[in-house]
Amino acid sequence: MSVVQGFNPRTGEPFGEGVPKTSDSEVDRIASLAATAFDSWSAVSAAQRAVVLDALADALDAESEVLISTADTETALGVPRLTVELKRTTNQLRLFGEVLREGSYVEATLDTANPDIIPPRPVLRRVLRPLGPVAVFSASNFPFAFSVAGGDTASALASGCPVVVKSHSAHPRTSVETARVVSAALAAAGAPEGVFGIVYGTESGRALVQHPAIKAAGFTGSTGGGRALFDLAQGRPDPIPFYGELGSVNPTVILPGAATPDIAAGFAQSLTMGVGQFCTNPGLVFAPASIVSALGEAVAATGGGAMLNERMCESYRASTDALAASDLVSVVSTGTKPDEAWAVEPRLFTVPVKVFAENLEKLTEEHFGPAAIVVTYADPDELLPVLAKLPGTLTGTVHAAESDHAAASRIAEVLRGVAGRLIFNAWPTGVAVAWGQHHGGPWPSTTNPLHTSVGATAIRRWIAPVTYQSWPDALLPVELQDANPLGIPRRVDGVLGVH
Amino acid sequence: MSVVQGFNPRTGEPFGEGVPKTSDSEVDRIASLAATAFDSWSAVSAAQRAVVLDALADALDAESEVLISTADTETALGVPRLTVELKRTTNQLRLFGEVLREGSYVEATLDTANPDIIPPRPVLRRVLRPLGPVAVFSASNFPFAFSVAGGDTASALASGCPVVVKSHSAHPRTSVETARVVSAALAAAGAPEGVFGIVYGTESGRALVQHPAIKAAGFTGSTGGGRALFDLAQGRPDPIPFYGELGSVNPTVILPGAATPDIAAGFAQSLTMGVGQFCTNPGLVFAPASIVSALGEAVAATGGGAMLNERMCESYRASTDALAASDLVSVVSTGTKPDEAWAVEPRLFTVPVKVFAENLEKLTEEHFGPAAIVVTYADPDELLPVLAKLPGTLTGTVHAAESDHAAASRIAEVLRGVAGRLIFNAWPTGVAVAWGQHHGGPWPSTTNPLHTSVGATAIRRWIAPVTYQSWPDALLPVELQDANPLGIPRRVDGVLGVH
Numbered sequence: 001m002s003v004v005q006g007f008n009p010r011t012g013e014p015f016g017e018g019v020p021k022t023s024d025s026e027v028d029r030i031a032s033l034a035a036t037a038f039d040s041w042s043a044v045s046a047a048q049r050a051v052v053l054d055a056l057a058d059a060l061d062a063e064s065e066v067l068i069s070t071a072d073t074e075t076a077l078g079v080p081r082l083t084v085e086l087k088r089t090t091n092q093l094r095l096f097g098e099v100l101r102e103g104s105y106v107e108a109t110l111d112t113a114n115p116d117i118i119p120p121r122p123v124l125r126r127v128l129r130p131l132g133p134v135a136v137f138s139a140s141n142f143p144f145a146f147s148v149a150g151g152d153t154a155s156a157l158a159s160g161c162p163v164v165v166k167s168h169s170a171h172p173r174t175s176v177e178t179a180r181v182v183s184a185a186l187a188a189a190g191a192p193e194g195v196f197g198i199v200y201g202t203e204s205g206r207a208l209v210q211h212p213a214i215k216a217a218g219f220t221g222s223t224g225g226g227r228a229l230f231d232l233a234q235g236r237p238d239p240i241p242f243y244g245e246l247g248s249v250n251p252t253v254i255l256p257g258a259a260t261p262d263i264a265a266g267f268a269q270s271l272t273m274g275v276g277q278f279c280t281n282p283g284l285v286f287a288p289a290s291i292v293s294a295l296g297e298a299v300a301a302t303g304g305g306a307m308l309n310e311r312m313c314e315s316y317r318a319s320t321d322a323l324a325a326s327d328l329v330s331v332v333s334t335g336t337k338p339d340e341a342w343a344v345e346p347r348l349f350t351v352p353v354k355v356f357a358e359n360l361e362k363l364t365e366e367h368f369g370p371a372a373i374v375v376t377y378a379d380p381d382e383l384l385p386v387l388a389k390l391p392g393t394l395t396g397t398v399h400a401a402e403s404d405h406a407a408a409s410r411i412a413e414v415l416r417g418v419a420g421r422l423i424f425n426a427w428p429t430g431v432a433v434a435w436g437q438h439h440g441g442p443w444p445s446t447t448n449p450l451h452t453s454v455g456a457t458a459i460r461r462w463i464a465p466v467t468y469q470s471w472p473d474a475l476l477p478v479e480l481q482d483a484n485p486l487g488i489p490r491r492v493d494g495v496l497g498v499h
Numbered sequence: 500m501s502v503v504q505g506f507n508p509r510t511g512e513p514f515g516e517g518v519p520k521t522s523d524s525e526v527d528r529i530a531s532l533a534a535t536a537f538d539s540w541s542a543v544s545a546a547q548r549a550v551v552l553d554a555l556a557d558a559l560d561a562e563s564e565v566l567i568s569t570a571d572t573e574t575a576l577g578v579p580r581l582t583v584e585l586k587r588t589t590n591q592l593r594l595f596g597e598v599l600r601e602g603s604y605v606e607a608t609l610d611t612a613n614p615d616i617i618p619p620r621p622v623l624r625r626v627l628r629p630l631g632p633v634a635v636f637s638a639s640n641f642p643f644a645f646s647v648a649g650g651d652t653a654s655a656l657a658s659g660c661p662v663v664v665k666s667h668s669a670h671p672r673t674s675v676e677t678a679r680v681v682s683a684a685l686a687a688a689g690a691p692e693g694v695f696g697i698v699y700g701t702e703s704g705r706a707l708v709q710h711p712a713i714k715a716a717g718f719t720g721s722t723g724g725g726r727a728l729f730d731l732a733q734g735r736p737d738p739i740p741f742y743g744e745l746g747s748v749n750p751t752v753i754l755p756g757a758a759t760p761d762i763a764a765g766f767a768q769s770l771t772m773g774v775g776q777f778c779t780n781p782g783l784v785f786a787p788a789s790i791v792s793a794l795g796e797a798v799a800a801t802g803g804g805a806m807l808n809e810r811m812c813e814s815y816r817a818s819t820d821a822l823a824a825s826d827l828v829s830v831v832s833t834g835t836k837p838d839e840a841w842a843v844e845p846r847l848f849t850v851p852v853k854v855f856a857e858n859l860e861k862l863t864e865e866h867f868g869p870a871a872i873v874v875t876y877a878d879p880d881e882l883l884p885v886l887a888k889l890p891g892t893l894t895g896t897v898h899a900a901e902s903d904h905a906a907a908s909r910i911a912e913v914l915r916g917v918a919g920r921l922i923f924n925a926w927p928t929g930v931a932v933a934w935g936q937h938h939g940g941p942w943p944s945t946t947n948p949l950h951t952s953v954g955a956t957a958i959r960r961w962i963a964p965v966t967y968q969s970w971p972d973a974l975l976p977v978e979l980q981d982a983n984p985l986g987i988p989r990r991v992d993g994v995l996g997v998h
Contacts (some may be wrong), residue, residue: 084617084618087617088617088618091616091617098993102993102994104995107956109934109935110935111931111933111934111935111936117590118583118586118587118590119583119587119929119930119931119932120929120931121931121932121933122925122931124931124933124934124935124936125935126934126935126936126937126956129915131948132916230733230738231733234729234730234733234738238891238941238942238943239729239733239942239946240942241947241948241949392737405971405973405974408974409974412970412974416628416965417631419965420963420964420965420966421965421966421967421968422965422966422967422968422970423968423969424967424968424969424970424971424974425969426621426968426969430618430619431618432610432618432619432620432621432623433618433620434610434620434623435608435610435623435625435990435992435993436608436609436610436623436624436625436966436990437610437623437625437966438625438964438965438966440963440964442737442963443737443738443739444737447738448740449630449740449963450740450959450960450962450963450964452964456993457606457625457964460949461949463949464919464939464941464948464949465919465937465939465949465951465956466915466918466919466920466921466937467919467920467921467935467936467937468920468921468923469920469921469922469923469925470922470923470924470925471911471921471923472904472923474904475904475907475908475911475923489995491934491935493934494597494601494934494955496603496988496995
């Protein structure tokens, strides 16, 4: 098939015109254009790049109607959710505008000379600079926020890197529409040609991540797909940084004091929102046996929905059917589903912690969708060795009453070894776009535990240091000049401040 | 052979007792002990870790006599150089003590809640935490500063990570002596057992980088050796961050105004210090043809010396002989050498820039040792497309008079795309240990352009973020508590300050 064809998950019917798959020679042309654009885009001032990002955000907001309607048809995620997601996406672009204006993201560092230490220190000035063209692999489950104009694109453009997006095949028309808005807005704002490009089809992604012009890559998706691209990126003659956000089990521990039936509604909502198609979906709950039935009733009352594509739907059905048929776990309850082509029901399973611990690898396989396993325990301290063995995960959640605080601390101490974000008395779905956000974690939740794909520090993935030694002030990048003409926070002889 | 045998490069004779190669089961025991030590070492306060690093520095200084004498016999680098190198090594440990006391290395970030934005923002608090046990692969050419107690070890211990060193086979007795001092000093300072370990032999390194307990690795050495270990680290079921500092050609551009004969002495000294066994050795000089003879005379006047081991010596002789025999370059001059077993002569070659550009790949092969190629040019702007095509390099140097400043800026603009540190009117050898240092660069100079193996930010390789969402103040890590009890610089709602 020479096109990427979109579908309507509610009907299973094709939607819109197929988008031609990008040929290798076209990938080469687009990546080479990005390399050329890098020279001019990386020379644009941070303040001006912020203006461009704001213009991009405004343009997407202005076209929200067509974007949301197209995405709703292709993803079945619903207009309310997609409205919020698009706003999140444009606010994310604006946050990076703030980051650029604040200016400390370049980590300007100035050392004066000291000839009297060993070894002697010359004048050193360090600043972070963009790496070059970045490949961005879109996710299926966030057609805006982790897609064509999502966080990877926003942070890479902000950093001064051109972007080539590999669109996700689950929403080709949404990708085409978004790319149209992005390209027009960038051109109108005076950004150079080639600063943004897009390719379609699986093969184009493989070509892209191996293209010599591409200097780094971001990815959000499955562990299998991410690993394959990671291996290609690391296997290059010149390996490049590859930031993948892959699978995540998101353990949630409900401590005894918090194990009351009124927690069930929040759980069921977090589990089933977006038909459970969140990388932070609470798929693994550790709870006293006493609340299993309440959790089960809440899940039984939920309605499910159509999944993003046929493959995901079939995979969810097959993997949860297999789980239900295994003698390791018991089915607690099953929700309903609408009469739609690729609809699935929420499902809840349960297993005692002892059995879970003995079958940890099998029972931590991700069932992408609205399914969860409740692991029952008697004493919170039984959980400590089990939680320590969990695969790396984006989030770890603790529900605790005042009386549980000591146990919560012990749990958190273990969870922070396996999780990137620890949540207290809330649910892991919902990832704020902020300075202090971390959306990352140990393998396999990401390919690199040092980095985040959400929040202000996501920009750091695309910038690398260069240090100027004994360089004349007038020839230095403006961030490093004596007078600090941009007035940004800098570190001078080890001390942070606006100086 | 079941031991790693040291040699005296001046005589070619074995030196001291061979050190038994570490078996796989012993590697497993040491790595597992490091994993156990991680729990307690990572819980030690930063202030206390700083005290331990200072004690370690003092202990190494106190044993300088035996350390330097052993290293001099095994490496032939000479007592003066090794005295400076050991002091550099202990000052490096002390710098990380300063970094810990200053406290901003954890990047404490606090966001207040904002329910009115999309998506709503809960209270978020982000801090960097140590990854776990780190494998450190020692270099041959810095038996102290990039070896058992070198920068990787110092920064990893500072971060709260235990360290297992793979010693370099070129200086086993120096490694044994250093490890003895390190182990005793750590124990005396109350650090947990297992926080430092050491293994010997190539196979032990391969086992180490693949051991499940090891969470990151640092390496300094050849491109071939580094690539092999990088591939093992990335090929694990759970890939780990691997920070390798590999080969570097270190281009130096002498602009017309600076091309006077008095530059030659500085060049020859930088080229031949430590028998050219520096990763920042200026092996590639771009200069007007008019000063080639002066550079040649200066190199002819140098004395060479014994290389670190027989393999390096043979490799240098073979590769420079092959270069001399090729019809691409001309031999300008050859220095002398002492009558020592593994001694080599400094050598200088020259080639016109046109021929260099046509044979760039061949002529940028690193000849580890005191050899350089002078690439002659007429107009500095001819160099721009050539410099842009150089392989990634740790340093790029420009020598310029006032009249060359415009050209120097154009050169720097290109060099910063391929080099991690840009030096003005000085030589690239000599890497200060400072806040603003960057000892890194694009592949193949390192495996990851975002990171440095020298300077304060080297600690960042071993720490990763965790974000606490809506967490009770009393249960937070001390760096994130409302009152800022440590008084460290933090980012609060986007603003940096001590608050």
